[in-house]
Amino acid sequence: MTIARRIQQRLTNSNDPRSLSARARAKRWDELMRRFPALDSMRVLDLGGMPDFWRKSTVRPAHVTTVNLLTADTEEAWMEHVVSDACAPEGLSDEKFDLVVSNSLLEHVGGYARRRQLAEVIHGYAERHWVQTPYRYFPIEPHWAFPGLQFLPVSARAAAVRKWPLGHAAIKGKDESTDAVLATELLSLTEMRLLFPSSDIWHERAAGLTKSLVAVRS
Missing domain, CATH: 3.40.50.150 (Vaccinia Virus protein VP39)
Structure with a gap:
């Protein structure tokens, strides 16, 4: 592991x-x-x-x-x-x-x-x-267990979750990752x-x- x-x-x-x-x-x-x-x-x-x-x-x-x-x-x-x-x-x-x-x-x-x-x-x-x-x-x-993710611009959040190994399963596509972060508003x-x-x-x-x-x- x-x-x-x-x-x-x-x-x-x-x-x-x-x-x-x-x-x-x-x-x-x-x-x-x-x-x-x-x-x-x-x-x-x-x-x-x-x-x-x-x-x-x-x-x-x-x-x-x-x-x-x-x-x-x-x-x-x-x-x-x-x-x-x-x-x-x-x-x-x-x-x-x-x-x-x-x-x-x-x-x-x-x-x-x-x-x-x-x-x-x-x-x-x-x-x-x-x-x-x-x-x-x-x-x-x-x-996503990502420090401060919610405070980043949308494009930066989407890019981060495509590479960040923790939290939700990896999201590879740009559109899919953008959709995922926009669907989460704390x-x-x-x-x-x-x-x-x-x-x-x-x-x-x-x-x-x-x-x-x-x-x-x-």
Whole structure:
């Protein structure tokens, strides 16, 4: 295994409990359970999520509906998967949910107008929510594990991800790499407060610095 591959595994491999990614997810889950101790009795809408996340969770909600553009099979009676755009979901019942969860989706939906649209969907389906997104001003861009990538011009970001060995799989084409970096817009604290004005903003930290922001209304 190359040095770059070892670094990538230690940073981003969520299946390795020693990795930064896995430890962050475990800490995030503990905080979610602290905020929502009755999760096992809730009907949950997960915007941008996939069934496997809930299959592997230590606590199973009463029912989970996941919404994602990707297809997924669900055979469990307590789970449903809807293939749809989370910013304008179709195929959901009119019934309200107890909790809306969204992890690492807000930065990928495509511009402020779409983020506002997603926030309205979140507010519309439940009074409670948990919305996590990476923080723009954490020094390491999380998708590519590249220091300061989010602050570079688009052309420089696209060039960097074509060669950088960490994070996402290598993107070789110029158009493909440009599309990938434009599809990732990290949020500031100001924007999170604007989108979720009545929520508590929890700062998920690493090495004392804010790594992710979570809008929580419990």
